[in-house]
Amino acid sequence: MEIPWVKVVGDGGQTPAIKSSLAEESTIIGRVGIILLSCGTGAWRVRDSMNTIARILGVACSADIGLVTIEYTCFDEHQSITHSLSLPSSGVNTDKLAEMESFVKAFEKEGAFFSINEVHDTLDKIMGKKTNYKPFIQGMAAALACSAFVFLLGGGPIEMLCSFFGAGLGNWLRATLNSKHMTLFAGLAAGVAVACFTYLVISRGLELTFNINIGHEAGYIGSMLFAIPGFPFITSGLDIAKSDMRSGIERVVHAVTIILVATLVGWIVALASDLKPDKFIPLNLSPLALMLLRLPASFCGVFGFSIMFNSPKKMAATAGLIGAIANTLRLELVDITSIPPAAAAFFGALAAGLLASFVYKKMGYPRISLTVPSIVIMVPGLYMYRAMYYVGVGTIASGAQWFINAAMIVLFLPLGLIVARIIMDPDWRYSG
DSSP: OOHHHHHHHHHGTTTTTGGSSSHHHHHHHHHHHHHHHHTOOOHHHHHHHHHHHHHTTEEEEEEESSSOOOOEEEEOOOEEEEEEEEESSSOOHHHHHHHHHHHHHHHHHGGOOOOHHHHHOOOOOOTTOOOOOHHHHHHHHHHHHHHHHHHTTTOOOHHHHHHHHHHHHHHHHHHHHTTTTTTTTHHHHHHHHHHHHHHHHHHHHHHHOOOOGGGGGGGGGGGGHHHHHHHHHHHHHHHHHTHHHHHHHHHHHHHHHHHHHHHHHHHHHHHHHTTTOOOOOOOOOEEEEEEEHHHHHHHHHHHHHHHHHTTTTHHHHHHHHHHHHHHHHHHHHHSSSSSSSHHHHHHHHHHHHHHHHHHHHHHHHHHHHHHHHHHHHHOHHHHHHHHHHHHTTTTTHHHHHHHHHHHHHHHHHHHHHHHHHHHOOHHHHSSS
């Protein structure tokens, strides 16, 4: 049920927030936390922001944070109040996240001058802010990201073209259903099915019309990579690193469930249409040409994912530049050294985290709004799908090998960000 926050204010709306009752102060603290949680950020950032507000208001706060719920207790000299807040579903909104971080910083500096009404009015505006992009633009962002993703995986122009239309139509449908508050898995399954089917129709049409190689059908996996749950995957690792086990476990289960639904739907479509996740047809590019093409492809992929996360264009472009450097570094390490892909993923994520910290100090963008899009393109969606496909057709050994390869990379990606945060963020470096 929607919480009528305006009724909580009562007759004391003009009272300075720092002189209000514990009940009113605790609602402000909780409301800040639940809005941040709705943006997709991790438990540590939510708790840190709640503690910042609590310190300014002169109360102590203890919070237990999950994927979509917060239970917290506020204490002052005389009493304590416990609240439980929840969200209808989990989501990602980097634009709203940046607004909330700006609000917390402003409250930290000038909170003594804010009245209760002013606080709630500001939070109302942030909560009521509409998304920056309609479903059509989100579909185009997925089309751009997934076609770039396919090239980075080894696909060529034919695979990129088919993935562009497949991912675009699939994510447009998913975004449209999400805007109508359709349940998460229904929208996800419908979007992935449409993406794979669209890829199939276009590739078969090209085969019949232009007699292209049937091997280009292997790129159909790229059309469904918009379903990769980058935020819950990465924030789960960060939360576990800070001993927020409840939030970390809930987020990783949520991410794995999304992956399972997406890969199972893709597997069913593949069986029904005789698609197979074979290797891509070689492009035969020189190492220099490949590196030079990886830079813009990585930028486009990260930019597209950032738009899908509702980042403003300038923030998305900044994340794209970080991703272009970090992801190209990762791929080049695999190609020109003996470093295994998992270790290369660590260095790519570390580079993304360090660059995001420098940008944060200069431009103020939330680190997670830059790092997650820049490394979600490193998440081995191809490996995950192949693991599910081979297990589904009974080739257990191949499926297990692909699963282990995917798991190793997924483990090292948040580890790279963790090391970067320990190096660059003194607040995150300590447990207290």
